[in-house]
Amino acid sequence: MNIVVFHKQEENERLKRFTEQVEDMEKVYLASNLLSCGFEDMLKVKQAIDRTIALLESIAFPRRPHISAIYFSDNGQLVCDWKLSALGWELVLINGEPTNPFVAEAQLKLWHTYNTTRVS
Secondary structure (H helix, E strand, O other), rough: OOOOOOHHHHHHHHHHHHHHHHHHHHEEHHHHHHHHHHHOOHHHHHHHHHHHHHHHHHHOOOOOOOOOEEEEEEOEEEEEEEEEEEEHOOOOOOOOOOEEEHHHHHHHHHHHHHHHHOOO
């Protein structure tokens, strides 16, 4: 006698939704807050986000736990912002325009951390 075990798709979907909700709790930063870090406008923020997404995709690193779009209404206009994890925030920051002092400082900090911790 053969026994066939069926997995309910519904349970897999519940687990996926639960995992996504936990990931969303880790995203505590808004990309629009980068405007207070020397980013000129949301177009510059979006360009840094696009570079960060390209970086993550190039190494098959999961994006969703670190960057996700959110939409809301502001005076009848649909507005897009991005929720970021701590890693997402740092990656977007270092992928900004290097002429931005906040970006340059973050890039140098990253280099210094790498340079002082790498094995010779």
